[in-house]
Amino acid sequence: MKVDASPPPEARILRAARRRFESLGYRSSGVAQIARDAGVAAGTIYRHFASKEAILVRVVTDLNQEWLRVARDALAEPGRPLERIARLGAASVEFNHRHRIFAAVLERDAELLYAPLLDDLYTAVMHDNVAMLAAVIREGVADGSLAEIDPEKAAYVLFVAGRALYGLHDHPYADLLPVLTKIVSDGLLPRQEAPRV
Secondary structure (H helix, E strand, O other): OOOOOOOOOHHHHHHHHHHHHHOOOOOOOOHHHHHHOOOOOOOHHHHHHHOHHHHHHHHHHHHHHHHHHHHHHHHOOOOHHHHHHHHHHHHHHHHHHHHHHHHHHHHOOOOOOOHHHHHHHHHHHHHHHHHHHHHHHHHHHHHHOOOOOOOOHHHHHHHHHHHHHHOOOOOOOOHHHHHHHHHHHHHHOOOOOOOOO
């Protein structure tokens, strides 16, 4: 008896949609094209997803879960909080380079994606990333390696600053990230008491 080893239709649809969204953009990708690329009938897509928008949400949700695994691995390695945050930034550069549709969500690239949907996706991704950064900052505040600061607000500022740098096109993100890290590290370190004379 021959066993079919091909992935199930839903997985093929998601893989085809992701490739198409990343290479051509959301607006330029139709359900019929996704179906053709996945090797399924267009009707099969609608058995798994209500719309092209639903496919995009699932693609980005899956990518966010993949990113969170990569990010947690980067943060789990030993080191002081600022070293771990710097590793997270480096992992982010590499991940966003490989996954254009994920980067488009973070950049709020309205040319690539549909604007109202983009806001919802961005909010979900931002929430996960801010929570992850806040946990590391909270650890640093607790162990005294970081200054007393509101971890959630600091994490939000770091996330937004990183995203703003990513959207710049006159300097590569990979070149700017170490500068941001240096500014942040000097600004987050506890102040040293001046020696008393």
